[in-house]
Amino acid sequence: MTSATRQLCHHCGLPIGAFGYSADDAHPFCCYGCYLAWRIVGEQGQAGPAAAILARFGVAGVLAMNVMMISLLLYTDPVASIGPQAVQAFRWGLLALSAPVLVILGAPIFAAAYRDSRRRRASMDSLIAVGAIAGFGISAAHVIAGAGRIYFDTATMLLVLVTLGRLLEASAKVKAAFALRGLLELTPPVAHVLGEGEEKEIPAEQVRIADRVRIRPGERLPVDGVVVAGASTVEESALTGESQPRAVAPGDRVSGASVNGEGEIIVEATAVGEDTLLSQIARLVQEAQARRAPAERLAARAAAVFVPVVLALAAASLGYWLWRGNLARGSMSALAVLVVACPCALGLATPLAICVGLARAARQAIIIRSGEALEGLATVSTIFFDKTGTLTEGRPAVRSIHSCDGADATAREELRWLASLELASEHVMARAIVTAAKDRGLALGEIADFRAFPGRGAYGRVRLNGECREIWAGTLDFLAAQGFDTACAPTLPPPELADTLVFAAWQGRVRARVALADAPRPDAAAAIRELQQAGLAVAVLTGDRRLAAEQLARVLGAVEVKAQCTPADKIECVRAERRRGRRVAVVGDGINDAPALAEADVGIAMGGGTDLAREVGDAAILGNRLASLPWALRLARQTRRVIRQNLLWAFGYNLAAIALAFFGYLHPLLAAAAMLVSSLFVLQNSLRLSRFA
Amino acid sequence: MSFFLIGLAAGLAATPHCAGMCGAFPLHLARGSGRGRPLARHLLYLGGKTFTYAFLGALAGLSGRFVVQSRLVASQHLLAYAAGAALVIFGAAMLHLFPSVRLPAPGGKAWGLLGDVYARFLEAPSSGAGFLLGVGAGFLPCPITLAVMAAAAASHSVALGMMTMAGLGIGTAPVLLGIGFSGALVDARVRRIGLRAAGVIVIALGLITLLRPSGMLCRVLPVGASALHVGCHASAQAGR
Secondary structure, three states: OOOOOOOOOOOOOEEEOOOOEOOOOOOOEEEHHHHHHHHHHOOOOOOHHHHHHHHHHHHHHHHHHHHHHHHHHHHHOOOOHHOOOHHHHHHHHHHHHHHHHHHHHHHHHHHHHHHHHHOOOOOOHHHHHHHHHHHHHHHHHHHHHHHOOOOOHHHHHHHHHHHHHHHHHHHHHHHHHHHHHHOOOOOOOEEEEEEEEEEEEEEEHHOOOOOEEOOOOOOEEOOOOEEEEEOEEEOOOOHOOOOEEEOOOOEEEEEOOOEEEOEEEEEEEEEEEOOOOHHHHHHHHHHHHOOOOOOHHHHHHHHHHHHHHHHHHHHHHHHHHHHHHOHHHHHHHOOOOOOOOOOHHHHHHHHHHHHHHHHHHHHHHHHEOOOOHHHHHHHHEEEEHHHHHHHHHOEEEEEEEEEEEOOOOHHHHHHHHHHHHHHHOOOHHHHHHHHHHHHHHOOOOOEEEEEEEOOOOOEEEEEEOOOOEEEEOOOOOHHOOOOEEEOOOHHHOOOOOOEEEEEEEEOOOEEEEEEEOEEEEEOOOHHHHHHHOOEEEEEEEOOOOOHHHHHHHHOOOOOEEEOOOOOOHHHHHHHHHHOOOOOEEEEOOOOOOOHHHHOOOOEEOOOOOHHHHOOOOOOEEHHHHHHHHHHHHHHHHHHHHHHHHHHHHHHHHHHHHHHHOOOOOHHHHHHHHHHHHHHHHHHHHHHHHHHHH | HHHHHHHHHHHHHHHHHHHHHHHHHHHHHHHOOOOOOOHHHHHHHHHHHHHHHHHHHHHHHHHEEEEEEHOOOOOHHHHHHHHHHHHHHHHHHOOOOOOOOOOOOOHHHHHHHHHHHHHHHHHHHOOHHHHHHHHHOOOOHHHHHHHHHHHHHOOOHHHHHHHHHHHHHHHHHHHHHHHHHHHHOOOOHHHHHHHHHHHHHHHHHHHHHOOOOOOOOHHHHHHHHOOOOOOHHHHHHHHH
């Protein structure tokens, strides 16, 4: 993963690429258009400078329109009808009208081009500056000489169109970044904090951890926290994509920006301001947008050589026509080459599409951590699912307990020993066993020297009723490998096919078997079917026994199963698949499945969300909605399509347009318009992604 | 002169349409507390709008001239036939005569992107800003403007194109001045009539453009057409 992060634009919030613009170091912009737009609309309450800029732009635009109209009349109507002296007078008039435009609209562009040239690099500004100054210079010389073609209309309209194009570009970028900003604006500005018998309304960012906040029906939550009083429902679609409200009661965690339902609740704040889940999401997406994607590096490399090549081509075109003895055509075609080249389409083709794609995903509660991950997702050919908590609800419940001695009373006693061991474990199965013991009113012992064997089992010394035992728990294979006598296992009543089995052993032999059931998620089958229809090979990787995994696979519809995998086995599975030339995604829980997620081309963490920063993975799907997975895949593929279209357009347009201009088949004025249309195409094509459904 | 009159007639006929769509601009100028006398502000606004129209007319005339000169069409009459037919179909679509055709909503995407910038012009209606407001308003996508531009293109001359569109700007002046000084915006009913009137005007412009080169207009509408100098001198015009 690349970590070459870039500065973000002060106006649109998108990363600053090769062609940044900076009025001063404190306010960097990604382009001159963003700077202009920020000066005009961004600085609220500062109408003065905004009006001045607008007036300047307006005056320059009107002058350029005049230049154009007079030029068109001179081009088309026979000189004889108004007489050569009148024509010469008009030419002087054009010179007078054009000069202010060059100063007003050209100055910032010329200044940027000059700065670039001092840093020994060429940018789009260089092309425009050379084009406008050359067009004006040649024309002025011809006016003074009293003969020769004039290009005042090209020089002025070029500047108007470029400025206009940049303003449009800036607006488009703001729209791209808007999704993200809209997300942050979901947090209400004030909170009602309870303290010493009275309620105070304070700004949300001043709430402190452990403050109690009153949330009235219909209000948005200003902080993350735990419900301490009241009962209600919360709608968390901004954070999880799930529009169905969730019932909450004291003890439940709630997140800022979710909407309270009909009841009033009191929430104790656990995270405020920058630390809330919502802020984490926005920060992660911003970081992702600031990273360079691989396709972008290609475009950046192309853009770096692009401008010098265009300058050279313009010179070559002038030389070619001079050699053919046609100076007029030479100057026209050189000018057209300079003007028609559109490095802006090249530079924007990838980053804008990726930024829009990442923001669109975030709005669907899918956090993709880099453009590289988004591109990677589009090329995935195999997808491995973890079973527990990913394809299943992740809330297993103990279905049966069987003692090797056959008696119920012994089974209860053995559950006590096992549950005492599992007290020390964070695993969902362990917690289910502890819950089962507590539900049966069993008092548990003390645990020491706990050791977990991920994917296989656990060990610990349990002290219970004054007696100390070394307890082992886990799969039958694991216990057999530890040297326990497993002879009793086949004699136990057969479990349900889908059940997960945990065996407990001590003092030389297996003592009991606990069967746990974990229901598959209701949307799992549909999501897997959709992924298969999209051409992906789908397989389940699980530490669970083969029969249980196969039963789940049958329920979900013919997927390959690799059962009894240790974490190391899972990594090996991923590696083997990658060695076969497949691009692998692993979907699992971002903490327990971290190693496999890290090994995959794209690791996707499901159902996390309380601590995004701690989780690994290239993408996180909040709110456990498996249906989001095929959607994310489609979005990634669509983003890749848009990038390809943009690059194809940018390269194709420049190649064709520069060739036409080189041989003098393109009037510079048309070239300026074509350049604007070309960048608008890329902008609009990328913005389509924000409407992806 | 005939092209100027076509534009002027279209502008006058478009009165209900303009009142509905563009009436807000003069109202805004009238309400503003900016510098300059109200009359000057309104005239500058109209001047700016007419200036932009003339600019668009020049572009339209140039396009028509380019099409004719590059022999993209077999005869220059063909351009007029094509433009006229397109206008008739466009006007019919505006009148919902083709239920399956849905015209895009006014205000294109690019305009939407510039909306924030444009809104700033509206904030300070000084005299100068009034002129620039007019210049900007002239670029607003409008079916009447597009239709008259098509007629201007059919003139295949930059100068005639400018005249046609300048006629449109002057033709729309009375209604906008009226609104500016009466300070009353027309109600929704008039606005609906205006939308329909626009369709009729576009069809009429299409028919004029279509029939003009052949001189048929003189036979169909002998009195009105000759009063407008449209079509009856077609052969003389075409021969230029």
